[in-house]
Amino acid sequence: MKILFAASEVYPLIKTGGLADVAGALPVALRKKGHDVKLIMPAYQGILEKVAPIQKSINLGNPFGVGDLLLLETHIPENDTPIWLLQCQALYERDDGPYVDNNGIDFEDNHIRFAALSWAAATLARHGHLMNWQADILHLNDWQTGFAAAYLESWKAEHIPVVTTVHNLRYNGSFDMNQFSSMQLSPDLLTMHGMEFYGRFSGLKAGLVYADAVTTVSPTYAKEILTPEYGDGLDGVLRSMKDKLVGILNGVDYDQWSPDKDTLITHNYGIKTLSQKQTNKLALLQENGLSEDLNQPVFGIVSRLTEQKGLDLVLQVMPSILEKGARLILLGSGDKYLENQYLELQKNYPTQVSVRIGYFEDYSHRLQAGIDALLIPSRFEPCGLTQLYALKYGTLPVVRQTGGLADTVFEEGEKSNGFVFQSANAESLQAAMERTIKCFHETHNWQEKQKNAMSYDYSWEAVTEQWTQLYESLIRP
Missing domain, CATH: 3.40.50.2000 (Glycogen Phosphorylase B;)
Incomplete structure (x- = not known):
C-alpha cells in the first residue's frame, strides 16, 4: 500500500x-x-x-x-x-x-x-x-x-x-x-x-x-x-x-530504546546482565552530584510539566519519600509554576534531588538506564511512551491506572511489571511509592519484576x- x-x-x-x-x-x-x-x-x-x-x-x-x-x-x-x-x-x-x-x-x-x-x-x-x-x-x-x-x-x-x-x-x-x-x-x-x-x-x-x-x-x-x-x-x-x-x-523502536544496544548510556546490559544496571545508576548519581547510596531507590521523571501529568501530586508527597532515603531525578519543562516548585525542591534537598529544565535526548536515555522507578501519576494519559521505554530498561513504572498506562503496567499477577494506583490524589500516589520502596528492599521480588518488565514486547x-x-x-x- x-x-x-x-x-x-x-x-x-x-x-x-x-x-x-x-x-x-x-x-x-x-x-x-x-x-x-x-x-x-x-x-x-x-x-x-x-x-x-x-x-x-x-x-x-x-x-x-x-x-x-x-x-x-x-x-x-x-x-x-x-x-x-x-x-x-x-x-x-x-x-x-x-x-x-x-x-x-x-x-x-x-x-x-x-x-x-x-x-x-x-x-x-x-x-x-x-x-x-x-x-x-x-x-x-x-x-x-x-x-x-x-x-x-x-x-x-x-x-x-x-x-x-x-x-x-x-x-x-x-x-x-x-x-x-x-x-x-x-x-x-x-x-x-x-x-x-x-x-x-x-x-x-x-x-x-x-x-x-x-x-x-x-x-x-x-x-x-x-x-x-x-x-x-x-x-x-x-x-x-x-x-x-x-x-x-x-x-517502541527498540533499535533506539534497548539497554543492550543503546550507545547513549554509560554501560550496556540486558535481562541476563541486570546487575550492570547498577553501573548506570552510580554514573547518573555522580553526574548529578547526588548521594551515591545504591541501597536506596532513585525515582525519575521524564515529562512535560503539566497538570495532566499529575506532577503537582509528586511535589506533595516527595518530602516524606525523601526522608526515607530515596532520591528524585527530573527532566522536563512546561508550566512555569511547576518548574519553579521543582527547582525549589532541589534547593531544599541538594543531595537527593536533581532537576533539569528542558529536554535532552541523550540525558533521557541515561536517566532511564540509571533510575530504579519512573513516576507517571497522570490524570489522563492517551498512551505514554516513557513507561514503555522504562520497562525495557528494567526501570519499574509507578503509574495511575488510566489510558495507555492501564494497558501496559500491572502490579499484580505473574507478569507484574510495576506499581499502579487508582485515584488521582496524593494519598494514593504516596501509598504506591511506599509499596515501591518496600519492594525495592525485597531484592528477589524486585529483580523478578524487572525481568518481567524487560520481557514485554512493545515493538512497532x-x-x-x-x-x-x-x-x-x-x-x-
Whole structure:
C-alpha cells in the first residue's frame, strides 16, 4: 500500500513529544513490511541541515497569501524514509519551537501555518501526479493535520480513505470564527456536525468527522474519550462515530530504546546482565552530584510539566519519600509554576534531588538506564511512551491506572511489571511509592519484576499488523 503520513513533527528531525516518536517509527516499521510510506512535514528552521540533499522541488503556489509553498523531496538519513518538506519562510522559519514562541505562547498564525500543511497533504493525496506517486491512504495526526480532511471534503474530491490518529484529545486546535475566512475552506463545513466547536472551529474535530477511521494510541484511551470526564468536549462527537473508532497501542523502536544496544548510556546490559544496571545508576548519581547510596531507590521523571501529568501530586508527597532515603531525578519543562516548585525542591534537598529544565535526548536515555522507578501519576494519559521505554530498561513504572498506562503496567499477577494506583490524589500516589520502596528492599521480588518488565514486547513490529489490517479494510471494504 502507498501511505501518505502527515505530521507536524518527526523524530529525529524535530521533537516536542510522543507524536514525533510515532511519526518517526511507525512509517519505518510499515516500510519494513513492504509498504510504500512517505512523510510530509513543515520545513522548520534548521530542518534542511538534517536531511539528505533535496532531490526534487515543486511550487504549489500561494493559496494563503503568505508566500509560495514549496514542496521539497528528500529522505531522512538515519532510516532512509522518504519525506516531503513544506517550505514557506513566512510560516515555518522561526527561532522558536514549532508551535509556541520563547514565552510559551501559541503563534497567532498557527491556524494558517497548519492549514498550509494540511492543504499541501490534501493536495498531494488528491493529485498524486504532481510527484508521480498516488497515495492509497492519507494518515493524519492530531489537529495540525486534521484540516486536510476538511479540504478533501470541501473540494468534493474523488475519495481517498483518511485515517486520523488522536495522540492527545486535549489539544484540539480550535480558533476564533473571525480567522476562518483565511482558511480557504467552505463555510458549509461550519456546522455542529462539521468542524464547528463551541462557537469556534477546530482542526481536530475536522480530522475526526471527515475521516473514514479514527484511531487513538491505546485501547483504554479509546474507551475513556467517549465519556465527559476524558472527552474534552468531543465525547458526544466521538460517541456518534464509535463504530469507526479503534485504539491501537503505540510501539517502541527498540533499535533506539534497548539497554543492550543503546550507545547513549554509560554501560550496556540486558535481562541476563541486570546487575550492570547498577553501573548506570552510580554514573547518573555522580553526574548529578547526588548521594551515591545504591541501597536506596532513585525515582525519575521524564515529562512535560503539566497538570495532566499529575506532577503537582509528586511535589506533595516527595518530602516524606525523601526522608526515607530515596532520591528524585527530573527532566522536563512546561508550566512555569511547576518548574519553579521543582527547582525549589532541589534547593531544599541538594543531595537527593536533581532537576533539569528542558529536554535532552541523550540525558533521557541515561536517566532511564540509571533510575530504579519512573513516576507517571497522570490524570489522563492517551498512551505514554516513557513507561514503555522504562520497562525495557528494567526501570519499574509507578503509574495511575488510566489510558495507555492501564494497558501496559500491572502490579499484580505473574507478569507484574510495576506499581499502579487508582485515584488521582496524593494519598494514593504516596501509598504506591511506599509499596515501591518496600519492594525495592525485597531484592528477589524486585529483580523478578524487572525481568518481567524487560520481557514485554512493545515493538512497532508487534503492532504493525493491526495498522495493515485497518488500512486494508478502508481500501477494500
